[in-house]
Amino acid sequence: MASDQKVLEVNDLNVHYFTPRGAVIAANAVNLYVKEGEIVGLVGESGCGKTTVAMSILQMVSAPGRIVGGEIKIEGQNIVNLPEKELRKIRWRKLALIPQGAMNSLNPVIKIREQMEDGITAHEKVRGVALRDKVFKLLNDVGLPERVYNMFPHELSGGMKQRVCIAMAVALNPVIIIADEPTSALDVVVQRVVAQTLLDVKTRLGVSMIMIGHDMGLQAQMVDRVAVMYAGNLVEVGPVGSIFEHPYHPYTRLLIDAIPSTKQKKSLKVTEGLTHDLRNPPRGCCFQFRCPFVRDACREKPPAFKQMAPDHFVACVQY
């Protein structure tokens, strides 16, 4: 299980997207770490900055976005502003990505075999039969038959393509895998199969993972710790058990309450209010416009993180 070694540290990360009408603050002083062998879930609604944080970790924020502050350490090495040549060595070797809608991220005119081999040969000197065996083994690891080796992406179902992406992500034994909504476009049964594959691969290789998603149910099933983001800010971080047992931040509570249940009928919770314009955030708490418990103190200064339980931190003035 998870040891105390931190394989990834994100310190004070600030990412802005520069637009003609001001900078959009997509990540505001985000602090996050991932320990060895741990799965951290990053949740929040669309547009809250989840993917921006993930892309920052990979150093793939594209213009007009830019990392304006903070550091990202992988096994102690800060990779912010590292030259492209150095980054290329780290990417895929240490940092792998399972992209959002992974099923559409495969090249439709190239066989699975070539796509998988491409990544491997760029980093390792494996050729010929050894290379083929390695690909076979990877496919086998994610529960795909060997015939996939010679197939094109369109011949595979969504769940299979997703598993090809998982196989590619683990090909070089990375330190950390970033899975950006790995199951979002899949049917519920296939989602479960893919989730099983991910967990299985993770246990076998002891790799750490950041799992981005908005489905709290799936998070409950898969992750060890949850980090909740709202409008570019981290609002609550804690062990999954602790978060579900006692969500301290009103937004976390809202996310958990919004999961439709199949066990009992409950009235639907409707929240009013819109997220502020990310170009000029309000003074104080980022959630003040939608928070049912908002009070004057919320509008003055942003709340600091406070520890509520072991490893469980929340940024809310209530506490």
Place this chain on the structure above:
Amino acid sequence: MEQPIISVQDATKIYGGGFLSTSKPFVALDRFSLDIYESQAKIVTIAGESGSGKTTLANLVLGFILPSSGKIMYKGQDVSTMTREQRRIYRKEVQAIFQDPYEVYNPFYRVSHIFNMVVRHFNLAQNKNEAQQLIEDALNVVGLRGSEILEKYPHQLSGGQRQRIMVARAYMLRPRLIVADEPVSAVDASLRAMILDIMLKLRDRHHISFLYITHDLSTAYQISDKMYVLFQGTTVERGNAGKIIENPRHPYVQELIDSIPVPDPKMKWNTNITLPPEEVMRMKSSVGCRFYPRCAKHMDICTRAFPEYTQVEEDHEVACYLYQ
């Protein structure tokens, strides 16, 4: 007996397999039947995974495609043989809401254009003021104000607003039935509740029925009255939505409900499910139970003919040999 507003009678849709075609015919929807009555507005869920025929059914009911066999009747009139005037009324009274609130808008037009176009096309108002009032009323039903959004462009609106505008547009025509094809699968959790809430309101206050097409059984459980679970074009279980989800009988529906992630870290999945290889997943033949290759409880009889519907309790039927 009251006449149903929409009645799907043994509708089958087969794609391909024509006279010169080399490919095998593909049964997208197999003998589907459904009645919705005007006097009791209902939310009817059509649930199933991708490729189960959900959207084919939606397209049939909306009149976009015609069934290969069977009939779609609108107020007793076959949709395929309607006169122009009948079709106009049908088009007005059966409305649609689609999955992606980002793709249904033309980015070059302001929001007001969508409403004005509808008003003009269906002659809903005599003059501008009346039209304005109509639009405002429709927007209020979904909790929006005309002054806030009518002059905006689609890209200036949030996903939730866009989806609500589509509901308002549909509502403006005072439809009897709204076909909602995955209306909440592309929006966030908090917006999802809002849109489902509007659907309930339209059903209870304005007596509009819904054909709610989804793959998400949990939202179906929360809002719908009746449910049909489709698997590869066949209806495997049908009846009261609550009864089906609380006590599923068909092995497929059981697997489906078991796979919904439970939002409780203390109740993790403890069993692993495996799917058979792709080539046997989709059965070559169209006789017998389609779930046969994936079913843990399959028997020899399952491949011979499609099982008859067995009533397991009141308003709850299942097509499976286990219950015969």
